[in-house]
Amino acid sequence: MALHHSQLPPEILSMIRRGVAIPAHPLALDAERRFDRRRQRALTRYYVDSGVGGLAVGVHTTQFAIREIGLYEPVLAAAMEDSKAWADRSLVMVAGICGKTEQAVTEAQTAVRLGYHAGLLSLSALKGASTDEIIAHCRRVAEEIPLVGFYLQPAVGGMSLDAAFWEQFAAIENVIAIKVAPFNRYRTLDVVRGVVAARAEERVTLYTGNDDHIVLDLVTPFIAIRDGMPVSVRFKGGLLGHWSVWTRNAVRMLDQLQKAVEAGPLSPEILALDSRVTDCNSAFFDVAHDFHGCIAGCHEILHRQGLLEGIWCIDPHEGLSPGQLEEIDRVSRDHADLSDDSFVAENLHRWLA
Numbered sequence: 001m002a003l004h005h006s007q008l009p010p011e012i013l014s015m016i017r018r019g020v021a022i023p024a025h026p027l028a029l030d031a032e033r034r035f036d037r038r039r040q041r042a043l044t045r046y047y048v049d050s051g052v053g054g055l056a057v058g059v060h061t062t063q064f065a066i067r068e069i070g071l072y073e074p075v076l077a078a079a080m081e082d083s084k085a086w087a088d089r090s091l092v093m094v095a096g097i098c099g100k101t102e103q104a105v106t107e108a109q110t111a112v113r114l115g116y117h118a119g120l121l122s123l124s125a126l127k128g129a130s131t132d133e134i135i136a137h138c139r140r141v142a143e144e145i146p147l148v149g150f151y152l153q154p155a156v157g158g159m160s161l162d163a164a165f166w167e168q169f170a171a172i173e174n175v176i177a178i179k180v181a182p183f184n185r186y187r188t189l190d191v192v193r194g195v196v197a198a199r200a201e202e203r204v205t206l207y208t209g210n211d212d213h214i215v216l217d218l219v220t221p222f223i224a225i226r227d228g229m230p231v232s233v234r235f236k237g238g239l240l241g242h243w244s245v246w247t248r249n250a251v252r253m254l255d256q257l258q259k260a261v262e263a264g265p266l267s268p269e270i271l272a273l274d275s276r277v278t279d280c281n282s283a284f285f286d287v288a289h290d291f292h293g294c295i296a297g298c299h300e301i302l303h304r305q306g307l308l309e310g311i312w313c314i315d316p317h318e319g320l321s322p323g324q325l326e327e328i329d330r331v332s333r334d335h336a337d338l339s340d341d342s343f344v345a346e347n348l349h350r351w352l353a
Contacts, residue, residue, distance in 0.1 A: 020053020
């Protein structure tokens with residue numbers, strides 16, 4: 001059964017538009033690289049108790065390769081089951097959707113059947129296709145599920161998409177949000193310009209995925225000109241791999257930033273937070289090696305806290321890069337106040353029970 005955004009529960013649509021913290025859910029594996037159901041459950045419980053507004057599952061941080069080993073549906077089902085059992089409130093549930101049209105449509109149908117509210121649409125499989133072909137693909141998938149667009153940075157499989165593309169994408173009626181994650185200010189502005197040109201800024205909510213500028217994305221008014229007049233657009237929330245770790249603090253930070261924007265003007269302390277968060281991300285995401293260890297880096301934090309048994313990824317060749325461990329040590333020491341280690345330590349026994 002297809003899902004249109006008008007069919008979403010009102011509180012879910014309201015949360016999406018208000019802006020919430022949505023961590024990208026990692027994949028828990030054991031030493032044999034098999035799905036660790038107990039620790040996967042513990043992660044979901046951790047995110048719920050951290051106060052997140054939703055979960056993104058089957059996305060880059062979950063590892064796209066889950067599809068190759070038959071884990072796509074089990075992992076999505078687990079997150080839905082565990083979040084419903086643990087949470088006493090509504091959560092925005094976003095499913096990652098990948099592949100060419102046939103695969104993407106099948107994944108969208110699976111997500112709807114499992115109760116997901118939206119699909120985060122990766123376009124990596126369409127590299128080399130024309131804009132018209134990509135838009136046709138997006139329209140077809142949007143017939144099945146409300147879409148969250150995904151501007152993925154080229155370093156991890158994305159492609160460059162101009163403002164004209166984003167104008168056409170935002171014009172698709174069942175698009176409800178865009179995760180903007182090109183890690184590039186020029187390309188971020190392309191998304192803003194496209195959404196404004198499509199006159200979709202009220203329907204399409206921008207979520208930051210720019211892990212190099214999380215704070216500034218959330219406190220900066222972005223201006224695009226339409227009909228000779230400036231239109232101001234803001235990022236309302238975040239859908240981030242970075243927020244899969246130190247999540248309790250991330251939720252509190254988003255609340256702090258939203259309140260600071262509403263109160264205005266911004267303090268120097270708020271603005272200075274951007275560089276500190278970016279410094280942490282440089283270690284977690286392995287910027288020194290073009291993001292090779294970005295998933296393993298997040299796993300390392302969760303492993304240190306006891307949530308994961310190890311940092312194993314599906315691909316045995318995927319792990320920490322040389323010097324990354326030392327960088328994680330450094331930012332964990334220098335920015336200890338941004339961590340949630342004590343929160344995890346106090347609750348870990350409950351989440352693993």
